Amino acid sequence: MLLITCPYCQETLPEAEFVYAGEAHIARPEDPSQVSDEAWRDFLFIRTNPKGPHFERWRHLHGCGRFFNAVRDTVSDRFLTTYKAGEPKPDLATLTGEAK
Amino acid sequence: MSAFRVHGKGRVNHGRKVGFRFDGTPFEGLEGDTVASALLAHGVHLMGRSFKYHRPRGPVTAGSEEPNALIETRRGIDRSEGRVEPNTRATMAELREGLEAVSQNRWPSLGFDVGAVNDGFHKLLPAGFYYKTFMWPKSFWDKVYEPFIRAAAGLGRSPDAPDPDSYASRYLHTDVLVVGGGPAGLAAARAAAEAGLRVTLVDESSEIGGSLLSEPDVVIDGTPAWDWLAGEVAALAALGVKLMPRTTAIGYYHQNMIGLVERVTDHLAEPDPALPRERLWRVRARQVVLAQGALEKPLIFDGNDRPGVMLAGSAQTYLNRYGVRVGQTAVVVTSHDSAWSAAFDLAAVGTSIAAIVDTRAELREDLLGRAHALGIEVLRGHTVTGTAGRLRVSAITVNPVQSGAVGAGRNIACDCVLMSGGWTPTLHLFSHTQGKLEWDEEGKTFLPFETREDCQIAGAGRGLWGIEAALADGSAMGARAAEALGARVLARSHAVERDRTGSGVAKKELPTLKDLTSTRAFVDFQNDVTAKDLRLAVREGMRSIEHVKRYTTNGMATDQGKMSNINGLIIAADALGKPAPQVGLTTFRPPYTPTSFGALCGYHRGDHFDLTRKTPIDPWAEAQGAVFEPVGQWRRARYFPKPGEDMDTAVARECLTTRSAVGMFDASTLGKIEIVGPDAAAFLERMYTNPWSKLAPDRCRYGLLLGEDGFIRDDGVIARLAQDRFHVTTTTGGAARVLAMMEDYLQTEWPHLKVWLTSVTEQWATIALNGPKARALLEPFVEGLDLTPEAFPHMANGTCTVAGFPARLWRVSFTGELGFEINVPARHGRELWEILWQAGQAHGVCAYGTETMHVLRAEKGYIIVGQDTDGTVTPQDAGLGWAIGKAKPDFVGKRSLSRPDMLVESRKQLVGLLTEDHSKLEEGAQIVLDPSQPIPMKMVGHVTSSYHSQALGRPIALALVEGGFGRMGDLVHVPMEDRTLAARITGTVFLDPAGDRLKM
C-alpha cells in the first residue's frame, strides 16, 4: 500500500484513501468535432506507459475528493511529487535530481 | 519415561506436564515445549516423510525453517471438528493440553510407508523426469499418468470441514518497528525507545530473546544471560515498547508497510471464543530495524537426511531452551566453530560425543584444548561419505581428506549427527524491499547492501557473529533509526563474557569416494533435491539459478529455500564454473513463513465478506416474505410471493395488478445526485446527450450518458427543481461510477464551471406508484400540489408534502402506466410506504419487485443499461437517437459516434422479437439468419431481454441484431440445443405505442 501526499490536504496518507485515475496532462480537445479520427484515438487510448517517472492522476476519494497530479517512478513506485490539478507540469530533471 | 529430558534444564516448566497425542499414541511434554521438543524428549526423531521419495525424516532444525518435521495438528480428535492444520512445523507448534498431532504423506503408517518404493526407483526419477516421459500414449496423460502424479504429490490433507474460529486484523502506526527479538533487536528497541519514540518489537517465537534463549551461560554486563534478558524485556515494557511475541513479519511492502501475523490462541488449551485465532497487523513504520539473525546451513553429504541428523545449533537449542538431549551418542560434523560449542554443551549433560569431525585442517587451539579436556576425539580435515540406519541414523562413515584425495573410511556408531555448514543471514524481508545484496566471497554468502526503504539491518542479519557484536550493532542501528527521525540517543555497548564467536568455511557437497552421480546428498530435504539433481539441471543447459530452481524444485518447498538456497547456489555455481553472484540468487518472496488464509481474510468472511446495502423499506419487504436479489452492493426485493406462488405466478400477478390497479415499488436504490450552481444546466449539457437549458424548473427529462468512447454508460430521469438545481437519477449499480465520472470532467476539464455535485442517494427514500389507480391512491395524501393531469402532466415534478412528509414528487413512469415517484427524507421512507400500503388495500394495491419492473418496462421497450446494452452499444444502436440534442456542439462521447465503425450498416441494433410458436426465448440466446448452416454459424445478434407478457398474453423479447432496424418483419432463427425457434423482428414497443396510458 503506497503512501500518497494530497496537495490539497497537505497530508501524506495511505493509498486506501485514494483512487488512481490514469495518465495526466492528456487534455480533452477544445472542439472534438474538429480533430481527426487518429488524433481522437490518441486522446482516447494512446498512453506513454513509461518505465520510470510517470505523470499521472490520483483522486483523494475518501478525503477531500479532489483529483490531483503526481509524478511517480513506475520502477520503484516512489512518488517524486504531487501537485494540484491545473498546475504546470514540473520539470523532470530537477525532480529526479531531488529524488537522488 | 522421557529419557532424554534433562531435569532442571531449559526454559520449560518441569512442574507442568502437558498431555498430547502423536499418531494416536499419548505422550507427555512440558509447558513451554514444542511438539518437536516434546517428542525428542521421548527419543522420537521420526516425524515425517519426504515429498518425492517418502524417505523417513526427523526434525533438522528447532525453528520456522524446518523442512522435515511437518505434521497435521488438530484441536479435538476428529477432523470433522474443522480445527485442522496440515503441514504444521512440529518445531514451531507450541504444546497445549489435548493437542492431536498426526504424521503426513505416509501409508499405512509412518514407520512402514508403501510410498517409499519410490526411493528404490530414484535412479529413474531424476530432476525433471516428468518432462521427458508420460507422453505416450497421448490419452494416458489425463487418464493414467497425471492422476498417478497428483495422488503422489502433496504433503498433508486439506481440512474438510468449515473453520469455526474467527480472525482479526488491525492497522498499527509506529515510529520504529524492530523485527527480531534477539540481542540485536533488543538493543535496537532499547536505543529507539530511549529516544522517546513509539517502538514495536516483534518475534515469531513464543518468547522474546532469540539466540539468548539458547545461550544461558553467556554473561552480559556481569549478569547471567537469562536474568539480563528478563530485566531488559521489563525495561522495554516500562519504556512503552509494544512487545509482540508469537508474531511473524510476513512481508515488507511499499514505503515501510510490514505485514505481521500474530498467533493468538493456538497455544491455549481452552481459548476465549471471543478471541480471534490469529490477527493480521498492517504496520506502517517510519523506520524499520531488521534483526532477524542468521540461519544455520546443513552440510551436504550422502545420507545427510536420516532422522537423527540435525543442525548443531538446533541440538543446542533443544538442550538449552527445552532441556532435551537429542541423542545418547553424537557425532558432530562441521565446517564452522559454532558446532563445537554444541558438542561441549551436550557432553556436559552426559551425551557422549563420539567424535568431532571438522572438514577444516586448521583448527582453533582453545577449541581443541576444550575437546581434549572433555576427552572428545577430534578428526580434522575429514569428510563424511555416508550414514546408516533405516528410521534413525545408527552410524556414520568418515574419511580423511589429504590434498583433495579421500582416504579409507571408518564407521562410527551414533544415534545422532550434529552438522553445521556455517551460517547465512536471514535476508528475506530485506529482499522483499528489492534491496540490493552483495556477495561475501569469504563467507560464501549474500549480505544486505542497500535498499530504498527507510530500513536498518542489525547483527547476524548482516553477517556479524556473536552476542557482543549483535548487542553493539543493534544499539547502533536503533540509534541510527532514531536519528533518522530527528531524535538524539547514544548507542551503548555491553560487556559479554563466554560469548561464542567463531568462523568457518562454506562447502559445496562434501568430497566422497563414490562417484557424485550415485550419492544421495540432500540439498532441499522436503522436495528430495540432491546435489546431483542440481548438477544434472546445469548439464541440461539450465544456466540461471531461477532455471535450476524451477527444474529441480530446489528451494520451492514449504521452507522456501531457507535451508537450501545458498547450498544450491554454491553447487550450481561450482557446476557452471562461475562465481555465485553471476548465477544469481532466487528472490525471496512473501510471506516469510506460510500464512493462514484465515489471517489474510481477517474479518472479511461470511456476512462481512462484502457490504450489503439495504433501503429504509427493506425491513418491510423482508417481513412480507419478499425474495431478494443482489444488484451491485444493494439487495433488492425481486418479487413478493404469496403462499404457494413461485416466481412466475407471483410476477404474473404483480404485472396484472399494476396494469389494472396500482403497484408499489421501492426505487430507493436508484442513484441520486443533486447538481447545484449557476452553471448546473451548462454542465448537464456537456455530460448528457440531451438538451437541458430549456427544461422548465418544474419538469423532468430522460437523460442518457455516454462514455467518451460513444457507448451508453448510464441513464435515468433528471428533474429540474430550480434554475440552478437538478436532481439527477442514475442506475442502481451506476451511481458511484457516474458521480466519479462527473467529478472528473468538472474538476479537470471544466473547472471554470460554477456547479457542485452531491450524492443524495441515501438522503431520499423513493416510492414508485404505477397503475391506473395511482393518482386515486396518492392524491388524498398530497398537500401543496395539484395532481390533475392538466396541472401535473406526465414528466412534471414539484415539491409538496405527502402524508405530512416533505416530498419531491415526480410524475414519471418506467412501466408505461400512470406513474408517480415520491422522494421523501429517508427517515420517513418506511412510514410513508406503510401508510400508502394501508390506503392502497382499497385500490387493490400490490407491492412489486425488480422482476416485475423488468417485465413492465420491456413491454414498453424501455431499456435497462447493462442488460439491453453491454458497453458496445451507441444511442443509435439502442434506438435512442431521439435523446441526442442535435443542436449541441459537443457532449461526452459525441466525437466517437462519428468514428468509421459507428456508422456502418451492420451495427447491432435493438429490436423486438416475437416467436412464431409463442415459446419464450432464453436471454443470451444467439440469433442466426440461416438455421441450416453448419457450425461455426454466422451469428447476427442475441436476445437481451425475454419475458412472458401478461398484458399481451404471450412472450416478448428484446434483441440486438445486426442491421436490425432494416429487418422489421423479417424472420430470424434462434438455434437452441434441442430445437431451433423462429422469431419475427418487430419494434421494441409492445404495449400502448401511443402512450395513452401515461397521459391518464
Next chain:
Amino acid sequence: MTKFSALSLLANAFSGHRNWPEQWPDKEPKPAYDVIVVGAGGHGLACAYYLAKEHGIRNVAVIDKGWLGGGNTGRNTTIIRSNYLYDESAKLYDHALDLWDGLSQELNYNVMYSQRGVMMLAHTTGDVQSFKRHIHANRLNGVDNAWLTPEEAKAYCPPLSIDPRARYPILGAALQRRAGTARHDAVAWGYARAATKLGVDIIQNCPVTAIRRGPDGAVTGVETARGFIAAKKVAVSAAGHTSVVMESAGVRLPLESFPLQALVSEPVKPVIPCVVMSNTVHAYISQSDKGELVIGSGTDQYTSYSQRGGLPLIEHTVAAICEIFPLFNRMRMLRKWGGIVDVTPDRSAILGKTPVTGLYVNCGWGTGGFKATPGAGHTLAWTVARDEPHAANAPFTLERFTTGRLIDEAAAAAVAH
C-alpha cells in the same frame, strides 16, 4: 539431440544421467538474422519455432533481456480456455486450444497440458444472463461450454460451497471441459528446445535497447547490450515491456502495464479437480500437480514495472477464495509473486503488423496470455513470414482503436443494473 522417452530415461539411469545433452544452447548473437523475435517468453519462442517449422525460416534469433521464460510465462496461473464470447476471440483461443492438444508430442516435451475443465461461477442474475449468452455463442461457434446447476457444479468440484445464504451465492456455472492447465515453465523450455533443434538461436541476458529503422522507415535491426544485430523483420513479443521497446521505433501503443499478483498455498493432497474462476468475487484457483493451490489475484490500481504489489489485494483475493471454499480457511499461503501485464483499452490483444515496415507486434494480452501461447506464436509466425495476418489474428489489429471496432469481452459481461 536425445529423444525424450521412458526408454531414454531408463538408458540414462544406467549411466547415472551423465549423458543428457543441453536442452538448448545459450548462443552469442550473429551479426544478422532473417527474423529477430524480441522476448523469449512462451509467445516469442513459439513464434520462432513455427517460423522454423512451418515457414522454413530458420535463421531466427530470440533475444531476451533476462532468462527465457522468466517473465509472465513463468509467473502466471496457467489457465487455458477458449470459451470467449465474440467470434474473433473464440476463434483465436480455440486455434490455440487445438495446438495445445498434442503439443507435448509435437515438442517431445511433456508440457502437462491437463484438460481438467474450467468452471466459471455465476453469482448474480447478471452473471447468469452473461454466461448463457457465452454458452449459446460458444455452441454455435463449435466451442464447448456447458451450463451447470449449483448442484452439478458442486458434484464437479466437491469443496465448493453452494450455500444459498452466502453473500455471493452460486446460481450456476459455465464449464468448458476441454479447458484446463499446463506446466508453464515446460512450455517455454519445450519450445526453446524444439526451436533450437531447428536452428533458432536463443540469446539470453541481452536487453534490446532500441529498434533501428532505415532511411525508408523500414526496420533494419535492433540495438542490444551486445551491439547492433541486423534483421529486416523484427517481431516484438515483450509483454509488459512492449511499450518501452516499441517507443524506440516511434510506435506509440494503447497499452498500460499493471502489476499482477498470484500466490500458491502449501501443497496438499488432491482436493480441487478442476479450475474454478469467479469474475464477480475475483477468485481464480486450481491445484498444481505438486499439490499447491494456485490462486490468481488482481492487478493493483496503478501502472507499475516494480513487480511488487501490495498486501490489500492479496487479502481480498484470499478472502474471495475462502468465500467460495470455506474449507480452505486454515490452509496457508506459501508464496506470492508479481508479474507485469500489458493491458489494452478493450482488454484484447494486439497481434499483427504495425505502421512500420518489417515491424510486428504481439502484446496486450493482459492477464490471459498464457492460454494463447501456441496460437499467438503460430499466428505471429504466419504474419511475419507472409507479411499478412492469419485468419485467426486478422481482427486483432492496431487500427481497431481508430475505427472503434473494439473486441471488448469485458464490456460484454453484464454489469450491475
Next chain:
Amino acid sequence: MTVVPHELVAGVLSETPDLSVSLMPLRGRFSLRLMPEGTDPAGEVLGFRLPTRIGARQAAGSREVVCLGPDEWLVVCDDADRAVIEQGVATLAASVPHALVDLSDRELTVMVSGSRATELLTLGWPRDPQSVAVGTARRTVFDGVTVVIWRDGETQWRLDVWRSFAPHVLDLLLTGCRELAAG
C-alpha cells in the same frame, strides 16, 4: 458475526468501562460548497468564520462546521435550526455562487468513546489516529467505507456513515468490542 439491529434505532449498542459504542439521534446536516471568495459572506450568515484548512472545525452554539475540501464544508445543526440555515444561505444568492444541499437523512452518526476507543478504530482505519488532532475531523475510509470521523476528545470519536453502510461498520465495531473485552 455480530447481528446488527435491522432497524437502526439511536441508543447504546455496546458498553464496557473502557469502551462504549452508541448510535446518535439524527441531526441537521448540510453540504455547503463555495468559491474561496464566498467564505466570508457565508460565514457571516452562519455565525462563524468558515475554517479553510481541511479538517479544521468551528462551532457556534449548537452549530458546527468542518472543512472537508478546498470548496466544501459540512454543517451540522439542531433539527429545528435547519430552516434558519437554508433561509440564511439563500440570501447569499447570486452574489456568491454556492450550493447548499440537505443531507440530514443521508448519514447516521456512531459515537465511540472510552480509553480503548482509539484502539477500536484501528480495526478498520488505515490512517494513523494520531494524525487527527482533538477538535478536528476528516473524511476518510473505514473498512472500505467512506466516513467522516470527528475527534471530539483524546478518547472521544464520532463517525458519520451513510445510512446503508452503517450496519457493515457497526458489525465490525461491535465485533471489535467483544474482541477487545476478551483481552
